[in-house]
Amino acid sequence: MDRRHFLYAAGLGSVAMTSGCVPSARKSQPPVFQVPRLRLSRDRIVKETVGLRPFRASGPRIEKEMLGNKTIVHNYGHGGSGWSLSWGTGHLARELVLVTGVKKVALLGSGTVGLATARLLQEKGCEVTIYTKDLPPNVTSSLATGTWSPASRVCDPKVATAAFRQQWEAATRYSFRTFQFLLGMNDIAAWVDEYNVSHQPPTGQSDPSLGGEVFHLDGLVPERQTLSRRQHPFGAPYVTWRSNMMFNIPSYLHYQLSTFMMLGGKLTIREIKTLEDIDALPETCVVNCMGLGAKAIFNDEELTPVSGQLACLIPQSEVTYKLNVPGANIISRKDGIYLGGNGLVGNWDTTPKREYTEKWVDVIQQVMNEMRHA
Structure with a gap:
């Protein structure tokens, strides 16, 4: 037997000898989620803010x-x-602008809605000037969770029409597609783990008065999954998980404003108080993205604030998740x-209340105390 045939025969023999020793495939095990503990204490609170959400029962005004x-x-x-x-909604507003044929456009407001709308108008060749009283971070958009x-509080579902629902769905899908192109750009948008933890069984319904989602679209963010006790370290018996998007607000607003200026946008610091x-503005087409500022100017009796307080802890590099529990929530940015x-409907007061912060610290600390050690 020559060397080639010897090696070939030896190889077949090796296969024959070992084929019976291959272990059977094990049943796949469910994933186990590693959730770092939050270092939580009242002396780690470095900032407290109150933002005012501009709420209309019938939904955003886009007309x-x-x-x-x-x-x-x-x-x-x-x-x-x-x-x-x-x-x-910036895309929907842009369509209303484009039918006028006007290319020089004034835009009121420099929050996230105004900046996105301005950027979209620039994509269609419009020359946009933003008129604003303040710049980020001195805008309401800087005081959101992100x-x-x-x-979330997009409308009162009891009065929302089918036409609004259709408009909302179109806006939601357009926004979601756009955000996918922003992922990976200096972490201005990112996917994070989101956990809902409770000692009571979930009802399957969100409470709109607490900021819950009043509508839902399948096929965008992953659906929530119920986790078994083996899959998570929380002490509560009812835990769900999903991936969700998060926006790092300071870097996101800086990116939007810088890009707007780089593309030739103009910015004028001017408070608009009256019609x-x-x-008096030189532009004949004006896009109103003023949020609550539009209430008095345009006599919008439906527009009302919903105040939301936030307390900021020192960042913790290993904590990158969002956590919702009855009475409190956290998000790491x-x-x-x-x-x-x-969420206090009709409240214009932007003074933080320490008692809210202390309550949330106590609630979240209890969740951390109940977590099992790895």
Whole structure:
């Protein structure tokens, strides 16, 4: 037997000898989620803020009206969904602008809705000037939690029409597609783990008055999964998990404003208080993204604030998740870990209340105390 045939025969023999020793495939085990503990104490709170969400029971106002010889395109009143819907409602507002044929456009407001709308107008060749009283971080958009929540306080479902639901769905899908192109860009948007933890069985329904989602679209973010006791370290018996999007607000707003300016956008610091102020602007087409500022100017009796307090903990590099428990929630961002859990309808007071912060610290600390050690 020559060397080639010997090696071939030896190889077949090896296969024959070992084939009976291959272990059978094991049944796949469910994933186990590693959840780092939060270092939580009241002396780690470095900032407390109160933001005012612009809520309209019928939903955001996205429509066109005439003011003398000026065209006003409204895009405001998103409740707790402004960050998530900003690109989608901006796209709807842009369509209303484009039919006018006007290329020089004034835009009121420099929050997340205004900046996204301005960027979208630039994509179609419009020359945009933003008129704003303040710049980030001195805007309401800087005081949000920054998670994908396109139906959070977006409307009162009891009065929302089928037409609004269709508009909301179109805006939600457009926004979601746009955010996918922003992922990976200096962490201005990212996917994170989100846990719901409770000692009581879930009802399957969100409470809109507490900021819960009033609508849902399948096929965007993954559906929530119920975890078994073996899959998580929490002490509570009812735990769900999903992946969700999160926005690092300071870097996101800086990116939006910088890009707007780089593309030739103009910025004027000017407070708009009356219709006469709008009429005095040189542009004949004006996009109103003022949020609550639109209430007095346009006599919008439906527009009302929903205040939400946040307390900021020192960042913890290993904590990158969102946690919802009855009475409180946290979300970890690059600039800090934010605690929240309230929404006061009709409240204009932006003074933080220490008792809210202390309550959230106690609630979350109890969850941390109940977590099992790895």
